[in-house]
Amino acid sequence: MSSCFVCDESIEPFIDFGPMPIANGFLTEDQLAAEPRAPLRVGFCAACKMVQLTELVEPEQMFHENYAFFTSSSAWMCRHFASLAETQVGRWLSDREDPFIVEIGSNDGSMLLNFAERGMRHLGIEPSANVAAVARERGVATDIRFFGLDAAKEIVDAHGHADLVLATNVMCHIPDLNGVFGGIAHLLKPDGVLVFEDPYLGDIIQKTSYDQIYDEHA
Incomplete structure (x- = not known):
C-alpha cells in the first residue's frame, strides 16, 4: 500500500520489522512449515499526519473462530x-x-x-x-x-x-x-x-512500547 487509507495521499515508510507471522496465530506442529508471514512496515502520511501500516493483512486472517484474546x-x-x-x-x-x-x-x-x-x-x-x-x-x-x-x-x-x-x-x-x-x-x-x-502514538514512542505495532493495529 503506497497511499494513505484515510486521505489517499502518499505515505513514507519509516520503520521496517521485516516479514512477521500473523499475531495470535497459534499453530499446531504440522502447520509450522507453512506459517504465513506478512511485511510489517510503518508509514507516515504528511498530509493528514496518520501513522499506519504500509501493508495490511486480510481481516478474516486475524478475526475468526479461533481468536486468542478474551x-x-x-x-x-x-x-x-x-x-x-x-x-x-x-x-x-x-x-x-x-x-x-x-x-x-x-x-x-x-x-x-x-x-x-x-x-x-x-x-x-x-x-x-x-x-x-x-x-x-x-x-x-x-x-x-x-x-x-x-x-x-x-x-x-x-x-x-x-x-x-x-x-x-x-x-x-x-x-x-x-x-x-x-x-x-x-x-x-x-x-x-x-x-x-485507542493507544496514543506519543505514549508508544515515549514508553518504547513497540509491541503495540503489529498486524492487528492498522
Whole structure:
C-alpha cells in the first residue's frame, strides 16, 4: 500500500520489522512449515499526519473462530469497563427513555455486560465467532460480523438509532476508518454520542512500547 487509507495521499515508510507471522496465530506442529508471514512496515502520511501500516493483512486472517484474546481474562480491563460504563450512564443515558447502546468490537461482552445488567437495550458487533459465543452465553446480545455502513443500516432497521456507540481499542484495528465513521454517523441519533479509546502514538514512542505495532493495529 503506497497511499494513505484515510486521505489517499502518499505515505513514507519509516520503520521496517521485516516479514512477521500473523499475531495470535497459534499453530499446531504440522502447520509450522507453512506459517504465513506478512511485511510489517510503518508509514507516515504528511498530509493528514496518520501513522499506519504500509501493508495490511486480510481481516478474516486475524478475526475468526479461533481468536486468542478474551477481554474477561484481564481483571484490569473489566474494572476499567465497569467504570467507563458507569460514567457513560451517568453522563449521557440516565435521562434518556429506553436508550440503545452499540459496541463495535465487543469481544466477549465484558463492556456491554454492564449495560445488560442494568436492563438497557444493547448490541455488540464482533467478527470473531468464539468470543462472540461467550458474550451470548453471558446474556449479551451480539451479532457476528464486521462493522461498516451496511451493518449500520441493518442495525437501524432492526433496532433503531443508537444513543451511544462504544469502541474500545478498536479503531486502531480498522483500516477503513472512513467506512466505519460513515457507519457510525448513520447509526447514531442526532444527539447520540460516540466514545472510543485507542493507544496514543506519543505514549508508544515515549514508553518504547513497540509491541503495540503489529498486524492487528492498522
